Amino acid sequence: MKVIIKNWTGVATWKWIANDDNCGICRMPFDGCCPDCKLPGDDCPLVWGECSHCFHMHCIMKWLQSQQVNQQCPMCRQEWKFNNK
Amino acid sequence: MSGRQLKRKTTIKQSGDESDKIANSSYVTIINNSESKPVSTDVLGRNEFYQVIEIIKKLNLMDTIHDLIIKNVEKYVCNTVVVECWMCITGSNSEAENFQNFHKAMVTLYNYYLLLLSALLSQLPLDYKKSVRHFYEVGLKYEENRGTESSDELCSNCGSNSNCICAQYFYEANSILLELGLLEPLASQILTTTIYDYIENHVETTCKDRFDVSFLTPLQKWLEDVIIKWLRKIYTCDYSNKEISKFNKKLINFMYEIYTKVRINQLFGIIIEYPDSISALQDLKTCLSKTDLRPYLTRKLQKSMETRLLHTGVSTPDILTAYVATIRSMRVLDPSGLLLGTITQPIHQYLRSRDDTVRCVVSSLTEEGPSDLADELIKGEALQTDENTPSDDEEINWENWLPDPVDADPNKPLANNRRTSDIISMLVNVYGSRELFVNEYRTLLADRLLTSLTCDTEREIRYLELLKLRFGDAQLHYCEVMLKDIVDSKRITQNIKHDLSSSGENDIPISSMILSAQFWPAFKEEKCELHPNVDEQMKKYTACFETLKGNRTLYWKKHLGLVDLDIELPDRTMNLYSVTPIHATIILHFQDKSQWHLDELSRIMQVPPTVLRRKIGFWESQYLITQVSPDIFQLVEISAKGNLNVLREIIVEDESESAMASTQDQREEELQTFWSYVTGMLMNLDSLPLERIHQVLKMFAFQGPTTECSLQELKHFLDRKVREHQLVYSNGYYKLPKS
Ligand SMILES: [Zn+2]
Numbered sequence: 019m020k021v022i023i024k025n026w027t028g029v030a031t032w033k034w035i036a037n038d039d040n041c042g043i044c045r046m047p048f049d050g051c052c053p054d055c056k057l058p059g060d061d062c063p064l065v066w067g068e069c070s071h072c073f074h075m076h077c078i079m080k081w082l083q084s085q086q087v088n089q090q091c092p093m094c095r096q097e098w099k100f101n102n103k
Numbered sequence: 104m105s106g107r108q109l110k111r112k113t114t115i116k117q118s119g120d121e122s123d124k125i126a127n128s129s130y131v132t133i134i135n136n137s138e139s140k141p142v143s144t145d146v147l148g149r150n151e152f153y154q155v156i157e158i159i160k161k162l163n164l165m166d167t168i169h170d171l172i173i174k175n176v177e178k179y180v181c182n183t184v185v186v187e188c189w190m191c192i193t194g195s196n197s198e199a200e201n202f203q204n205f206h207k208a209m210v211t212l213y214n215y216y217l218l219l220l221s222a223l224l225s226q227l228p229l230d231y232k233k234s235v236r237h238f239y240e241v242g243l244k245y246e247e248n249r250g251t252e253s254s255d256e257l258c259s260n261c262g263s264n265s266n267c268i269c270a271q272y273f274y275e276a277n278s279i280l281l282e283l284g285l286l287e288p289l290a291s292q293i294l295t296t297t298i299y300d301y302i303e304n305h306v307e308t309t310c311k312d313r314f315d316v317s318f319l320t321p322l323q324k325w326l327e328d329v330i331i332k333w334l335r336k337i338y339t340c341d342y343s344n345k346e347i348s349k350f351n352k353k354l355i356n357f358m359y360e361i362y363t364k365v366r367i368n369q370l371f372g373i374i375i376e377y378p379d380s381i382s383a384l385q386d387l388k389t390c391l392s393k394t395d396l397r398p399y400l401t402r403k404l405q406k407s408m409e410t411r412l413l414h415t416g417v418s419t420p421d422i423l424t425a426y427v428a429t430i431r432s433m434r435v436l437d438p439s440g441l442l443l444g445t446i447t448q449p450i451h452q453y454l455r456s457r458d459d460t461v462r463c464v465v466s467s468l469t470e471e472g473p474s475d476l477a478d479e480l481i482k483g484e485a486l487q488t489d490e491n492t493p494s495d496d497e498e499i500n501w502e503n504w505l506p507d508p509v510d511a512d513p514n515k516p517l518a519n520n521r522r523t524s525d526i527i528s529m530l531v532n533v534y535g536s537r538e539l540f541v542n543e544y545r546t547l548l549a550d551r552l553l554t555s556l557t558c559d560t561e562r563e564i565r566y567l568e569l570l571k572l573r574f575g576d577a578q579l580h581y582c583e584v585m586l587k588d589i590v591d592s593k594r595i596t597q598n599i600k601h602d603l604s605s606s607g608e609n610d611i612p613i614s615s616m617i618l619s620a621q622f623w624p625a626f627k628e629e630k631c632e633l634h635p636n637v638d639e640q641m642k643k644y645t646a647c648f649e650t651l652k653g654n655r656t657l658y659w660k661k662h663l664g665l666v667d668l669d670i671e672l673p674d675r676t677m678n679l680y681s682v683t684p685i686h687a688t689i690i691l692h693f694q695d696k697s698q699w700h701l702d703e704l705s706r707i708m709q710v711p712p713t714v715l716r717r718k719i720g721f722w723e724s725q726y727l728i729t730q731v732s733p734d735i736f737q738l739v740e741i742s743a744k745g746n747l748n749v750l751r752e753i754i755v756e757d758e759s760e761s762a763m764a765s766t767q768d769q770r771e772e773e774l775q776t777f778w779s780y781v782t783g784m785l786m787n788l789d790s791l792p793l794e795r796i797h798q799v800l801k802m803f804a805f806q807g808p809t810t811e812c813s814l815q816e817l818k819h820f821l822d823r824k825v826r827e828h829q830l831v832y833s834n835g836y837y838k839l840p841k842s
Pocket residue numbers: 041042043044045046051052053073074077
């Protein structure tokens with residue numbers, strides 16, 4: 019007997035590879051989206067700081083705009099720098 | 104003697120002894136009442152009188168004697184009555200005396216007339232009403248059949264054919280009654296009831312089982328052409344036109360009332376046959392405005408709903424169909440919406456008590472093919488998109504504005520009823536929760552998307568747009584993401600397949616549906632390890648995904664998915680579509696090794712033996728695997744059936760299980776968390792009544808994410824535990840069974 023698989027459609031869920039489940043700013047799950055967004059994933063991506071903390075991109079952008087003086091990570095208060103890994 | 108009098112005599116003769124007796128006794132009465140006595144029972148004595156009559160009969164002298172008596176009566180009238188009367192006038196001199204005498208003459212005459220009349224009426228036979236009624240019924244039948252019936256048909260009354268003179272007799276007798284002034288005292292009341300009954304009967308037979316025709320005009324015409332015309336003939340010149348038309352109005356009102364009642368009694372059937380029954384509904388609408396039968400309608404319809412619709416024998420889709428038909432019918436019947444509210448309220452209540460209502464609504468909303476609710480959904484779109492041009496049937500424009508019906512309850516806001524003509528909104532309001540509806544829709548959509556690769560996403564998106572118009576974007580946002588997931592997955596799979604095939608590693612072509620877990624309903628979790636070859640391909644697929652979408656990875660739900668495969672055997676090839684991953688994995692393992700012990704395969708696949716045995720059953724039914732000894736399964740390469748080289752196309756329809764945990768399952772899980780509290784409680788306190796358990800749970804268990812549980816729901820839950828012998832219930836107390 020020979021079994022020939024012509025097509026195998028599996029079901030999977032995607033997940034951000036992050037060290038936390040929820041965004042430290044909006045408290046929403048990373049796999050969902052920030053309060054301003056409707057679509058998760060490509061449309062509401064995550065960004066990492068050099069401090070290794072990560073947030074919804076839209077959340078950290080808003081946060082940084084609200085900080086007139088120092089651009090700090092809201093979690094560890096280190097200076098915020100995007101980690102383009 | 105005049106001609107008429109002659110004829111009357113013949114009639115009397117025909118009817119024989121009986122009428123002779125009546126005639127005789129009448130004459131005797133008249134004669135007795137007057138003072139002079141040509142023939143008197145006083146002289147003869149009772150017995151002798153009858154003896155004489157017997158002799159007369161024997162000698163066949165009836166006619167002679169009869170004529171003689173009439174002559175005597177005539178003579179009496181001439182010689183006594185008339186003379187007495189006119190004597191009053193003659194021989195007076197003064198004008199005053201003249202005046203008084205004339206008055207006296209008339210009074211005398213009138214007294215004789217009264218004598219005659221009272222004698223006649225005082226001896227009415229008991230069943231005279233019956234014969235009068237019969238007489239007029241026959242007459243009415245003649246009037247109606249005049250012209251319509253072919254002339255050679257037999258008369259239903261006398262049984263003779265074309266030369267039947269019943270009609271002639273009828274009008275003759277009637278005009279005698281009229282002329283004698285007897286129509287009013289003898290017949291008028293009977294005549295009225297006869298006509299009413301006749302109308303009732305006519306209306307009932309005419310509109311029996313016909314809902315597609317308006318009967319109002321034909322019925323009115325019939326009333327005018329048959330009944331009114333006949334009445335005019337009966338009363339000839341006696342009644343003025345004014346009186347006839349007054350009666351006419353009464354009859355029309357009566358006819359309306361009867362017709363309304365007939366239609367109301369048919370209303371359930373009329374509703375079910377909507378829209379074929381629109382004519383009947385419009386008739387009824389007209390009738391309701393002319394009669395006072397709204398409360399009757401409400402009562403009757405609610406009753407028939409109860410007996411014919413709202414019971415366990417009727418399936419939920421059927422109830423929904425009837426419900427939609429009811430709403431549409433009521434809109435025709437009463438644009439104010441008041442009736443609609445009253446009539447549908449019990450249906451709402453009933454639908455609320457059924458478990459599968461939401462599911463049925465949602466599936467009929469989204470089903471392919473014609474469905475009432477789907478039509479409504481599309482209609483709703485039209486309503487929304489061209490808001491400025493009012494749609495013809497939904498908008499009530501000011502010219503057709505009607506005041507609220509008089510039975511409107513001023514305490515209830517009408518605006519609510521008036522405007523919720525939208526069936527879908529009404530159905531949703533039954534539950535008071537859009538969320539429940541949307542959740543159910545989401546579960547069904549998820550099922551459809553995951554169990555059918557051919558699912559038409561474009562169609563689903565169109566539908567979703569329609570639903571969004573109803574339920575709002577926010578509620579359906581999750582479904583939008585789900586659909587987007589499926590569309591995106593196709594694109595991603597194409598990308599990854601391309602990458603994999605260019606690197607030559609494509610022996611098991613993997614596709615995937617990549618879901619945003621946050622937006623999908625909860626999945627039924629099942630464990631299942633796939634065949635290593637497949638697993639390996641999936642890992643490669645995941646790796647490709649990770650490079651394609653930085654910082655994201657995939658978690659496979661291995662038990663979910665669909666597999667198309669060919670099985671080449673020495674004597675045949677099988678093409679299978681949409682096999683579940685578990686089934687595919689089993690057969691892949693049998694490809695590696697032709698004999699397996701159930702436990703061994705169960706360990707490798709991490710599927711419980713009971714489930715696995717059921718799944719192997721599918722391959723047994725395909726004559727591919729057989730159980731050679733208990734728990735030992737063997738691959739059968741050459742079919743014992745010997746149908747060689749038969750190309751078998753098999754589309755697998757596995758026990759169509761939902762991939763989603765149903766809302767009920769989810770609730771079940773929640774309730775299960777209470778169970779540990781309940782057992783703990785009962786262990787400490789031995790036995791407790793329902794209310795107490797509920798109270799304690801309220802204090803301790805209904806906190807956190809678990810939703811609250813109503814007393815009713817708790818009772819259901821505990822009662823089920825009783826049925827499952829996990830609890831004992833007696834005297835209103837629950838306790839644990841003694842182990
Ligand atoms: Zn965020």
